[in-house]
Structures are given as C-alpha cells and as structure tokens.
Amino acid sequence: MTQLKLAAELVGHESRVWQISWDPTGTRLASCSSDRSARIWTPILPERFFSGDMTESAMDIDANQSQKTSESWQCLETIDNAHKRTVRSIVFEPTRGESLATASFDGTTAIWSKEPGEEAHECIATLEGHENEVKSVAWSPSGQLLATCGRDKSVWIWESNGEGDFDCISVLMEHTQDVKMVLWHPKDDLLVSFSYDDTIRVWKEDDDDWYSAATLTGHESTVWAGAFSVDGKYLASVSDDRTVRVWTRRNTNTVEENGANAGFYYRPDFSFECVAKVPDSIHKRAIYSVSWCGPTDSSAADGDLGWLATGCSDNTLRVFKVTKADAGDSVDISLKCTQENAHKLSDVNCVQWNPVHPGWLATCGDDGIVRIWHLEP
C-alpha cells in the first residue's frame, strides 16, 4: 500500500508559505512566504536523513502542534528584507545552486547570491518592469535565462549578462489575463506559461525573438501550475477546474513537410494534445500545484513514468502513479495515495519532489509550515 510518511516539519514563517524550491543537490530547500521573507532549510545530516535513518517512527501531524522545526532539520538562513510585499515565488539557480531568485507582489524579482564561505545571501540585482504583482519566477536549466510572469498578463524573459545582472530580452503579452506560473522545459529552449485565461502557452525563440509557438486549450478554468515529465515528453497541468491534464507534443513541422512554401505561410510550430486527464471528481477543489518525478524504483519497467504529486485547495496532498498506456502516446494516471489535511485545515500551495533523492517530497501551505514527506510505494 503506497504511503506518505511525514518525515519533518519546518516551522518559522509567520504566515502562509507560497512556494518551495530544492537546490540542485537536493540538500537545501528554499521557501517564501506572505511574511515577506524567504528561508533556506537543510537537514542537519543530509546523508542520514535521506537514507531514511532518522524517521524510524512516522511522525504524527497533530503531535508536534507545529511549535518548532523538527530536530533533523535547521533553518540555515532567513532573508528578511527581501521585498516590500509577499514573496510569491522562489527558485534556486539550477546548475550550481549558489544563487536564488525571489519574485514578489511588490512587482520586483530579486537575485540573491552567496560567495562560498559567506554566511548570508546578498541581493545582487533587482529586476523591475512588471506593472504589478509578479506571480512566478523560473530559471532555465542552463542557468542563463530567467522567466517571470504576473498579474499584468505578461511573461518576461531575462538573460544573464555574466556579471550577476540580467537584461530583459523579451516581453510577451499574449495572455489575456493574469499569468500564474512559468516553467522551463528540462531539455529544450521552451518556456511554458499558465494563466487565469484558462490557457497554457508555449514560447519559443527564433533569432533572439521569442514568440508564442502553441496555445493549449482545454482547461475550463484558471490553469494554476504545470510540470514536465523527467524526459520532457509530457506536460502535466493543474487547474481551478479540478482536473489534471497531461499533454504531449504533436506535429513538429519540418521544412520537408511544408514543401516549397516552407516559411511563407503561417502554421503553428507544433501543437500539444491532451492525452490523459484526471477527472474532476478526485480533487474536491482547485489544484494549485503539481510536481513530477521519475520512477523511484531503480529497476522500474520501461513504461513507468514516475509519480505525480498534487497540492490542492481541499487541503489534501495526493500522489499518482503515471505509466505509459498501451495505446499510442497516452498515459495512465492512477491515484495511489491521499494525505488529507496535509497542512491541517489549509490549502496546500506547493509540492516539489526532491530532484536527487527519490521519493522525497516537500510541501508547503497556508498554515505557514513546510513539511517533508517520504513516499513508501
């Protein structure tokens, strides 16, 4: 029976925690909150913690009464004067994990860096330009590009200029409503944005010009978040319509296919097709977050596409197994574990699988607490 064991609780934020992000080594976790601060946490003995040594007995959520952080973890740093308003999104730089980006309702995105040997992160750049609240920041896998999006309906792409600062290289204004999240493809130079206008847009670059290469429609309400499968072949999206949809790419036009008129007539570069859907009966309310990791079993079968975790407004954390379906490109998604009241009687705002240690999951919620779980399949 698949189970989620609560392994640690990180207490310290003074109001709801919006997002968490693991560093590329999987040993540090950053969190950001309505209390206008960001915090960095780490297990005191990471090797021992992730090998399961420190959680012989399952923790009981109600036992701790959430008074203090579990003994197996510590708060490394609190970035207090980060922003003038809620810090809504936080992400570690994915290649070396020495920098962080925080996006805030104050309209700015701050870049933090720490010299080796230094205690605290310093703000090395502030990216302004959004007209109002910035909702999400995402760092490309190469570490060179940053994407931000916000209530002003725009998606901004920034490029590192090598000196710690970023230059704006594109402002994309094709969404018709608030853009909730941006996400980079794990391998290709593709950016995906999720919006209150019920659509998902895929952005591509052509000679330094970014443009909308595909629009994914299907969700019946706000699309809150998304996650790519580890190989980047599939995209999962979650929405206010209580469904999880999985999409895959179709019809990449090649020059040969277009024939003599290649490039002369407009055709979308590619389209995404929805190949699977978790029906709206499973989640009771809006789904705010999704995270996709690879198979946790090293001897996993070929069709094993890993695990999907969702964080929902019905206060429940759910884990699904994803496998390739028999027919064509489709996938099967089956609910394996339900953790009710994962954040007591509060929304689960964000879920993130640890990128290095299989089966470890971090979640955060409106109760102001960050929890670390271990999946026992």
Add this chain to the structure above:
Amino acid sequence: MSFSGGLRLTDLNDYITPGQECIKPVQAKKASHTDGSHIKVGDAGDYYEVTKDGEESKLEKASITLNDCLACSGCVTSAETVLITMQSHTELLSVLEENRRLRDADKNDQTKKVVVTIAPQTRASLALKHKLSTLSVAKRMTAILKSMGVDYVFDSAFGRDLTLVESAREFVDRYRSAEGQVGQDKTLPVLASWCPGWVCYAEKTHTEVLPWMSTTRSPQQAMGVVVKDFLAKKLNVAPDRIYHVTVMMCYDKKLEASRDDFYSDIYRTRDVDCVVTTGEFDRMLSETKLPLESASEAALDSLFKTDATQEHLYSSAGTSAGGGLEYIMSYAAHELFGIDIAPEAIAAAGMGQAKHPLLQVKAIRNQSDHREITLLDPNTQQAKLQFATVYGFRHLQNLVRKLKSGRSAYHYVEVAACPSACSNGGGQLQPVDPSPAAKKQWVSETERIYTCAESYQRPEENSAISELIYEWFGAEGLDSEAAKRALHTQFHGVVAQPNPLGVSW
C-alpha cells in the same frame, strides 16, 4: 502562529478592485453633507444624489477623454477603440462635408481651411503596398485630398527640419551645461521624446526619467505649430478656423495630438486636430473609391521637402525613427569638437552599410534595434560622443534600468517604442500574409523604401525653413523667446492615487 485554522476569508488577489489602475482620479466636487445620501437613477437615465432631506442634485457624468484613456492600462471600460475611432478619417470627411454645406449656403466666412500633413513613414508604407515611388505617392495623395476639398497638403518632414535643428541646439546646450558628464545631475543623457508611446509609458511608469527627456517638440507637433501659428498669420486666418489633420504611422500620435500642452487656450484650438493612421487613410481611399493607383498627380504644396522641379523628395538621413540621432551627432561633433562628419555618413555607418574611421558601431546582442554609435576623436581615438538607439519595449526596459541605477554612459539615446522604429508603427499597412516571417520582411522593405532617398537635404540646406524661421520669429530666429515657447513642450508624470478599496489593512 495564533490564527485559527478554521474559516478564514482570504483576500481575493485576483479581483481587480474598480479603479485601482485607473489613472484618472475622478474629481467630484462634493459638498460636506455626504452622510446618508444615496444615488437615484432618473427616468432619462441620469443620476441624482438624494440627500437625507430628500434634496435631489443631478450628478455630473465623469468623463474620460481620449488623452486619459489610452494612457491607462487597467481601464474599466473597453471603450478605447470607440474613443480612438472618434479621431479618425470619418472626422476629416465630416469636416470636409461641413465645408461643402457652408459654401453651398454661401457662408464662406465660416468654412475652415483644411490642412493635411503627411509623414514620410506613411508615404513609404503606402508606396510599398501600392507599388509606387514615394514621390508619386506624395503627388497622388495631394491630388486626391485636394479633390476632396482639402486646401493644403504638407510634409511632416518639413516640420521635422525645425525639430532637428532645435533638438541639436538643445543637446549642445545641455552637453555644455553638464560639461559632457553623464549622470551627475539630470542633464545628460538627453532622451529623444518624439515617440508618444515612449513618452506616455515614461509619464505613467517611470517618472524619474522625465527630467532627461528632450523638451523639443516632435515633428508632428512642430508642424502643428507651424500650421496654427505661422501659417494662420500668413493666411490671415484665425487659428481655430484651420482644421489640421496629420497622417501618421501609429495610434499613439493621436494621444500626442490631444495633449493639453498642445492646446491653445487663447484660440481654443489644438495644434493638430485629428490624426489619421496610414491604415485608416488607406481605408478611407477604398471607402471613397479614390484609389491611389488610378489617381493623377498634383503639384506639391510649399511646405514640402522637395526641389524646385519637384522631381525629388528630399529625406533626412537616418532610420525611420526620424534621423534625430544622426543629425544631432553631426551638429554636436561640429559645434563641440570641430569635427566634421555628415549625418549621411553616420546613418550609413549606423545601419551597417559603410565603415567610418571616426565611428564605432556596436549592435548589442546582435540586435539592430539596440545599437551604440560612438564618435571618436580623430587624433586620440578616444570616445567623444556615445549615442545609442533603443527601439522596442524590451530594450527600453534595459535602458530605464540602467538610467535608474546610474549605469548608463550615453550622451543621447534615440528611443522608439516599436521595434524597427516608425516603419513598424502600429498604424502602418500590414502585409497580406500574417506569418511572422512575412511581417519581418514587410517591415524591412518599408524601412528600405523610407531610407532609400535619391538625395538627402539637411535642415540648413532647406532654404524654405530658414526663411520661415526668420519670418516667424524675427531677426533673433531660434534664439528668440517666441521660438523657445513655440518649439518646446513639457512632460507630466502621472502620480498614482492609492485607492482605499485596494489597500489591505
């Protein structure tokens, strides 16, 4: 954490409270007795405020003018398009119609002199679509407009000569005053202010950069004051009896024309009454069934950059942004350092067509929209003047950030809101094929037609302009107070009013 985990009313961050973004604070003159009054809707749909005592007072409709509306990004009404169309070719047609009616009724003293000023970027766009030369486009537009009852057809490039000279003088003054030091106070850099899209954006979102803006009027508004002040005097007509229409490359020019700074209280008239975009003009031609292809050619009017034989249309060297950077660098090089370099040479080097020993041109990130053009000292090869072009929103963002953090080293920046500058204005004609590749091709063709002039004419070579300056302003010419008043303007930062409904306590 002491808050209970029970029912909590979370703040609905997605809900845009009414008027939160609206930059037009509705000024209601309220009397002090506001307690207990409520609003009543009358039979005719008017609104009345009824006080506790039953007194009714009719409420004034809050109005949002075109000027306010387009500047705001979060407007509650979606009537922007309605307001824009209020200032379009239909207005011109109705003024011409009114003129005809008055003439028929023998009321000639009430008719208006109708003047149309056409931008060279508009001519380039029409030339590309209708496959004509820009000279032919100019002559045919003149013929068509005059046949419709228009009295004069002018060229905004003519007024642009005034802007070029005055901008160059302004730059040299500010350079001298700052002793060439950038960023000490708000004297340098000088930011071009011809682009109303850029001006509105700066006034609304980045008021800190306003002190750097050049105060010289744009070519459209320079023509506006030439027509409503100089021409009015010459024709002995009251300025409000002239109806001035400009045919321009974008919709933001309509905003510019309706600014309060360009409205004369004394004569109750705007310098430019109506702006028609290239697309609207083309639409008007098809609606009135007067296509350019079959039009005859008429002689050009006096305020046109052309030679005596009218065989050539003169242009000012530079990109479709107007040639400001090229002319100002040439003028400043001569005035400040005694270096002689023609604007044409600067344009050629800037566009990558030729190399010049005294110029260093660098395209940032390989983008032609963001180029740095540096003038070098002939003896020491040191940088004397560092200018830059910044076209398009994303490059504009980086410029503003650098300015705010004091990291900009430029002396002059030519700013345009549209990538590829005015050839790609929002009101220009569009290609049939909507694909991004075709659009790119179309814009670069328009730019090519615009910049490819058989002959360039610098403002100082335009004898008509020099005569006009001395006739208008007297012996002191551009140094006179009258010239300073006529050719300069101001900028007004919009102060955001915090909406009490939007504050979370």
